Structures are given as structure tokens and as C-alpha cells.
Amino acid sequence: MGLFDWLKGEPARPEPVPTPVAAPPTPEEIADSLAKVDQLAADAHVPLAVLSRVYRVTRRLRETLPRMRNAGLDSAEQYSLMATATDYLPEALGAYLRLPRDWADTRPIEGAKTSLLVLVDQLDLLGATVDKMYDAVLQSDAQALIAHGRFLQEKFGHAPTEPPKPPAQRPAPVGPANPLDLEI
Secondary structure (H helix, E strand, O other): OOHHHHHHOOOOOOOOOOOOOOOOOOHHHHHHHHHHHHHHHHHOOOOHHHHHHHHHHHHHHHHHHHHHHHOOOOHHHHHHHHHHHHHHHHHHHHHHHOOOHHHHHHOEEEOOEEHHHHHHHHHHHHHHHHHHHHHHHHHHHHHHHHHHHHHHHHHHOOOOOOOOOOOOOOOOOOOOOOOOOOOO
16 A cells, blocks of 8 residues: 555555465476376387387486586576476377377378377477487586596696507517527
């Protein structure tokens, strides 16, 4: 309520109640979501093309998520990883599974693509995106290794960075090396 509202005698407007923001999923919730997606795909007897792609995405997410905190990913990338595990992947698979199998696998729904092909495209996109994030996480670790190597070189001297050269070839002896050797 403002000063002028009070002077006019207007009733006070109720203050808007802030809506609580949901906390991000815990690592246990993310792992549980990935296990449910794997189980859902296996139990539904989806085509092998779908099953292999689902497993590829969930495996890569399991490899990436534990490294995420130390990787220096920005919050958008972290959100994308968590959302892929808890929302994007389960929703893509669930939408496909809600359709009758014979219809989903044979009827074109987008141009000439069936629901199966649309799902495969979505899973390929999720897989490629998660692979890029995994590479970014590992690149961070690789950069730390390089920085540590530079520190060690500065601290203790230069370590060889090139492989050792093979020993120089000795000229072949003109005569027998040992007087007891026979000449051929």
C-alpha cells in the first residue's frame, strides 16, 4: 500500500505470494530417473534402434553428471544435463510408448517419418548433445593435466617432450672386428 492509497482510504491490496522455486534434482533423483528410463525401455520391448540409443544417452549421462561440478560448466549446461536425464529423455520415450506399436512404427506422422523415426532422431540429438557436454567436461580435466605439467616443468626443469632419438648408426667396420672372425 502506497502513501496516496492510504490518504484516499483505499483498502490495501494483498501482497503477491511468491511461488516457491523447485530445488534442482539431487544426484540420487537423477540416477533414479536414468534407471527408470532404462527399465522402461527394456520392459516395453522397444526396437533395438531405440533401446541402443536410450542406453547410449543414459550411459553418457551417468559418466558426465558426477564430473559436472568440477568441470566449470555454466548453469545452462548443467541444467541441460539434468533436464535431459529427468525430463527430455523420459518424455521422448514416454510419448512414443503411449502410441500403439503397429501404428507408431508404420504410419508417417511428419513428412515420411514414422513415430519410430522421429524418436530415433530425437534420441540421436540428445546423444550428440550429451556427447558434446561430456567432451567439454573431459577437456576441463585435460587442461588441468596440461597446467600441472607446465607447473612441474617450471618447478623441476624441462622434461623431454619429444621421444628420444635412436642411437646414431656406426659405420660398418672395414675388416673383421675380431681377428678370429672369418671374412665373407
